[in-house]
Amino acid sequence: MTAISSRRDFLRRTGLITLAGSVGPTMSVLPAAAAGGSGYLDRATWDGWLAQFFTERKDGMPDQPNDDTATGKSGGLGWGASYLLAGFLRMYHAYGDTRYLDQLIESIDAVLSVRDSKRGVTDYRGRSLPAWRANHPYTVGAVDLRDADGRPTLQVRAGRVYSSTTSVTVMPGPEPHLFGLDVRHAQSGNRHVYSWLSMDPASPDYAVKRLYNDYPAVVLATALDLRETPAAAGVPAPGTYRMTSLPTIFAVHTGMITYPIAQFVRTVLTTPKLLARRHYRTKALEYLLAVRAAVAVHDAEYQLTERGEGTLIWLKGSPQQWDGSEQPINQTLGWGQTVSELARITGERTYRERTAAMTAMFRGQLALDATRGSYSWRYWPTFGTIHNGYAKTGSPDTDVSVYNPNLATPQRQVEDVSHAAISVEFAGAAYKAGLGLTKPEMERLTRTYTRNVATERDGFGATTFLRVNGTGTTDFGYAGQAPRWMQLAAWDPMVYEHSLAVFDAYQPTPENQGGVFGWMLGNLAYLQQYHRRHRV
Template sequence: MSCLRKICIALVVALLFLIPVQAVNAATNADTLKNLFDKVDNQSKWKASSNKPDGYQICYTDSYVMRAYLLMYQSTGDKKYLNSFTSFADSVLARRDNVVGKTDFRGLRLPGWSSNHFDPKQNMHYVMATGMIATPLAQFATVVKSDPALASYNAKANIYLQAARDAVAIHEKPGDSRYIYSDNNWIEDGNAMYLKRPLNMSLAYGSALLAIYEATGDKSYLDRGTKIANYFKQQLTVNPATNGYYWKYFPGHPSYGNVIEDLSHSTLGTEFAYLSYKCGLFNNNDMQRFANTATKTLARSNGSVAERLNGSGTSTQPGKFLHWLWFEPWAPSLLDTSYNIVKNRTSTYPMELIGIAMLNYFNAHGETPDPVDPAPGPGPGEPEPEEPEPPQDTQRPVVKVNAPATGSQLKGTAVFQVSASDNTGVDKLVLGYGPSAKGPWTEFKGTAELKSGSATEGNWELSWDVSGLADGTYYVLARATDAAGNMVFSPAAAYEVKNAVPEPEPEEPEPPQDTQRPVVKVNAPATGSQLKGTAVFQVSASDNTGVDKLVLGYGPSAKGPWTEFKGTAELKSGSATEGNWELSWDVSGLADGTYYVLARATDAAGNMGFSPAAKYEVKNKVENPAPAGNLIQNGDFSAGLQGWSNKNNSAKISRDSAGNPALTNTSNYDFFQEISLKPGNYKLNARTHAGNSKKAAMIVVVYYYRDGSHSTEYAFKHQHAGRTWESMREMAIKVPSTVVKARVFLTVEPGDNGYHHFDDVTLTAVK
């Protein structure tokens, strides 16, 4: 059954059940809402802010504006909104890369909208931008083709639909792993599909897939949209206090993996969830949980809106909350809540404009959800259902932990017995434990088994191995869920874990214990040496059974206290019983002065040997930082990385056989020096040595202007002729009066993962 057909059936079923439609407060009628939209709709403002062929500007302005006009037509039937839609859509299509002659980072001219939003040197096709732009283009086709009275718009509908298909196809082929923002590296895990990017980006693309499916009936788009929906379901967490859903911004990311999704980015998830429901991928229970998040977590009684989906923070742009109106059929109060947020608006921004259009749409349509979860309907030629489906199950199960008795002492493996009942049957039962009656809860391993009775009223068992837990008090909680997703928790039961540890009785005497300490010595740099930048320490270590670990530490005196070097010492020659080890120490961040270094070797038996403390003089201060007039600080890297920014630690200090320092970097924009420049002419010089990259060494200069914008003005490249130090061609730079500062980047031309070396970087004014 098509998605549109399901909505129609839902309306019929609602009438049969005499479910009342709740609209906005009577004083806030359709005319009031339409007038509100027209008052804040500023087309000249929208066009002025998106008049460049940049994918990010287009997706954050035109895509929202187009979607708003389409919703307003669906709300009012006024074709002026369709005409406004086509005006913006024609402009969006005229700004595609293949129309304006713009190429992406690979040199390809594609039917999409690339951007250098994240990387000023490379145009990328970002999947989120593609999804946001393609979705309303496809939805226009659905609206036009479903109404014979709109036949005059068919030609444009066909053009827009094909444009949407062409754009999403850019992301169907595997991306080149050399480029970090390719947005084409889809991961398919069973029946799920996603990008290793923030979750909202996959969901924006999923909305476009489902919108194209709705317009064409092509199931290949539904199949991919279904896989993205399956991944989204895996990331949804139920808040037991509200029975609402929340999810994380970037699941699995080392830095952002635990960050709860914010209000702004959640808007891409709300539309995808609604489109998924229309296509049978989410059920009413899911929609009710999304609605609960809107009404019980985000919206507050004082009129403010939470910033994150767990209720934390306060949003400075509460108008974005209106995007949760997609769940109005499951929470009619959202109409009044949303209207109160925007009723006094005299101007707005595109993201809020679509929210005001949604307010018009749901007030006009008064949709009611299906009384049961959506299921496949009749196929072509088959009769429509004559009777409404039965009401949805909303009764929660009843669950209780019966054994062991609360307060019992546990050790080894304890068998838990739980009774659970439900009117339609318990579908799943899990147990969890935590340090208090309020959690946090860790789920038991294994699967609970129904031992007697039935799913509607039965006794379940699950074993819990506590042998690996520290002795102490633990609380156990059971959770029962039925097929409709109704969930209930048992009271938390307290237990005392006490694992007795019997004394071992060896049958045979153990072999003699190794008590010999390793012997360790710091060989280089020689004690008394002066250090700056990065010093390589060489240490000899020996032991009768073998050195298991070697670490170095530094301190202010020969007696410490000691701070361990970062990194892991490597065995460079010899063996664990007698070998030579190396570990680098970056002293560029230390204050000048005297430091002592000590090495510690440990064998497998835990015996430790310490070297005598070696004394060194750290001197990072650059006596002669640069030739006269040089504006680059520490351009010869004699002071390590001082004066330079090194994001993500991408660049490293390397040394030649004579110990001379140089800068080593790959293709990135992480390593740079920021300089305040007066208007005028300058010359830039540097030396470079070939690394393993087949691409050119490159120095990039980016200007930053008073208005906050920036541009890449110079990208000087040097292709190495051999494997020696070579001087780059002197680079002439002109700085206009509008520039407030500049950044000089040392990098490698994009194209592979290799590196090059840089040294003696100077920037001097030309008089």
């Protein structure tokens, strides 16, 4: 990797600087040769990729539920369709063509039609809410075991993601009141056998107690007695049973999906020629109600730290790997993106206070590199239980987490460039709402990209490091997320120039990427919006 010492150094090496020593006035830099000979800054490229996206119907189609019912894997709306929605809006801002708004409305209507409350499906608590649940592979799971008469007796839980790959085999014991469990997590290859358990709460081999005491036992299993009284059911019946990844609604999915919808609302309400059109006005007001309802689903997760910083937690008992703990920084701020838009749209105190408090949380996580004048930060908030670790208390009632009662190894990894882009988007949105970081802080955040993230590979061209502190190598799957840092181009156009150079170096096409994905459309639209408007 070759370090980039300055924007001028980067422009000179990539041929973007003119002989006169300045960047050409049109900013038509690196007209990358995409499929069919058109450039990444060519509108026809985006339109062609869009048509192929809907033809292929890969993950992220706006009419597909966010859980695993359509493709066998959840998150398609949160990590796919959300970028498509953003892409439509960015293309409108780039070209002023309301055709993109009409396509956006059609896609938003599809997304709203598959909310849990519209489908009649529920989360792990049995609630059908106006948002989008997820499950496999992101959630933990459980299986309810029954006795020989079909009566519920014992729930076995696994504190691992990909829990739907977990099987639980009940083995008959040497005596009628004893049984064994063979728990296998196929995705990781881990297995643990629990020999001769009892359903007698007074026994030292009581299944609930044994699994708790043996935790983690590589499979991270715990158990819950499903009986109202010990006499209500017997031991689990022999057989092999498959776990289910339990459904829940991720705040970050809600934020990613609703953020471009909220941006559409604000665009219509602040653009007189759009507001004058009844269809757009009606849709904007309809969508505003939907966005507010979806965001409110997570009100119980929002908390203030002792320092008054806003963060989200996973509710204890929710099917998360570390339920009861603070959510990753990017997941809090992914939800915060929409909150900041609602603050701008409505001016309501709650949204404004929460946006400011989440900004304070992010500010508190930014570590300054005095030499580079840039920031880096962790994936998990440093004030949280996951960053610091926690131990079993001896009782699930007082433990931090139901599914993982002990975390002996603190999680302190530095944030990667893809997840970091969510936090950067929040920073840009909050700044525009007047509730964000200060201008000097935004300049330092921009240098995180230009001095930490951006780099070149000798003989190849522009790429990025994996992490925000300028470490780790990557491929286009991560480097291709560079345009998602475009909010920072307002402080240094090198963010745009380098992002475009990344696309030129890797030459992504639907053919060499295995198809068109939502993030490709969102990122390409970001490049074209900045190219056309010199702002986002």
